[in-house]
Amino acid sequence: MSDMIKIAVDAMGGDNSPKKVIDGIILNHKSNKDIFFKIFGDEEKIVPLLQKKIDKNFYEIIHTKNVVKSTDSPLEGAKRGKDTSMWLAINSVKNKEADIVVSAGNTGALLVIAKLNLKMIENIDKPALSALWPNKKNMSVVLDLGANIECSSKNLLDFAIMGASLYTSLYPDDKPNVGLLNIGSEELKGNEIIKETYKILNDKKSDNYNFDGYIEGNHLMDGNVNVIVSDGFTGNVALKTAEGTANFITEELKKAMTGSLIGKISSLLNISSLNKFKKRLDPRLYNGAIFIGLDSPVVKSHGGTDFIGFSNSLDVCHRIVRGNLIKKIKQNI
Template sequence: MADLIKIAVDAMGGDNSPKKVIDGIIHNHKKNKGNFFKIFGDKNKIISLLKDEIESQHYEIIHTENLVLSTDSPLEAAKKGKDTSMWLAIESVKNKEADIVISAGNTGALLVIAKLNLKMIQDIDKPALSALWPNKNGMSVVLDLGANIECSSKNLFDFSIMGASLYTSLYPDKKPNIGLLNIGSEELKGNETIKETFKILSNKKSENYDFAGYIEGNQIMDGEINVIISDGFTGNIALKTAEGTANFIVKELKKAMTGSFIGKISSVLNFYNLKKFKNRLDPRLYNGAIFLGLDSPVVKSHGGTDFIGFSNSLDVCNKIVKGNLIEKIKHNI
């Protein structure tokens, strides 16, 4: 157990929980025996779902019937007390009983409860919500995706350092290439905060990353830049637009391929390519957003994902701990 990655899991957060969460844990354990799961939630429900699928030395259940609802405001969630599954899971990381915490529950509540329990990394003013984003060459790290509506140039510079550290933790063989999301690629474009951040990043050379300048929204998928920096307002809109576009394309393609006899014949002939295309746009593959800036790693799984998506977010947890993310951020800051 000493060599296992200890993951604190809020089993009660998100749609169809705890079944989705426990099924995700079981699915992940079949692929990777390197994790130990501290599972927080209703013990009776959790045991009935585990069904001896995982060896007892790979998990521990901490019982609580109190939970944070998706309809709770962050303040309401915090007022529910220190015995909710979300609070207890975060507290276990605070007490060094776990290496990382994950929840598919209420995003606002998770951020507030995490900030109440965990300290910020020294010299970091605001945490950022970061996630993986597919591109032509693999994956990009994008932040902030909604934690901070307004940001200073110092905040955006901090996000750059944290995003580069996350990318290195997840992909140790690749060098981060940072870009600032902007309305144009010319140096004079954008608001004063963006332009000031551009100057800071241009002047602060680092061996840990390269700075590529500005990137426009239509270049995010090109893969030339793999760490994309934005304030939370812009980043969240970009994310939701991309998700909506991907869903639209998949639905329209399915309609075209099943709406007529010729379409059905074409779909049979191109089954392998169509399946490959659909899998490339499957949001479950990129599940697992990370709150960066806290002195312990906190991962947010999408509340609406299924057990496959949750299992993939557990892979992200494993890589973050193995990649020494927090130490990398502290060193680079």
């Protein structure tokens, strides 16, 4: 038991919970036998879903009927009290009873409750919301995705260090390239904060990452840059645009393949290539945004994902803890 990773799971957050959360746990358990799940939520709903699916040595249920609703404002979610499944899950990380916490619930409430319960890592002023994006070669870490609308150059520098630490905890064999998201690749482009951050990153030599300068939105998927740094406003717009484009492409492909007879025949001929392409753009594979900057990592699973997506967010938790993310950030900062 001592070498097991303990994941605190808010079982009641997001669409179709707790079923999708429990099904995600069951799926994940098939490939990860070194995780102990601390499951927070309504026992009456959870027990029938879990019974006989997983050995009792791998989980415990902490019962509560109180939940943060998806319609709550962040403050309303926090005011629901200390016995909501979300609050209790975060609190178990604070009390060192779990290594990491994951929830598919209300994002704003999760960030507020996490900030109320967990300390910031020393010398970091603001936590950031980061996520994994597919690129042509592998994956990129992108941050901030909406936790901080306005950022100083110090914040952006912190994001670069935290993003690089996250990348190396997920991919221990790679040294990441860090890029600043901007409206052009020339040094003169962008606002004063971006230019100032560029100068600091360019002058600061780091053993943990290479600074690659500016990156424009149309090069996010090239794969030459592994860590993309931005303020939360720009990052969120970029994320939503990329998600929307991916959905548009897959929907249009579906239409083309199921429309005319020629479309159906050509799709049969290209079925394996098309399936590979569709799988590459499957948002469930990249599910699990990471709230970093606090002294314990908090993972946010997409509220609308299914059990496969939730299982992938548990994988992200597993890799973060095994990769010693918090220790890496503390060393690098």
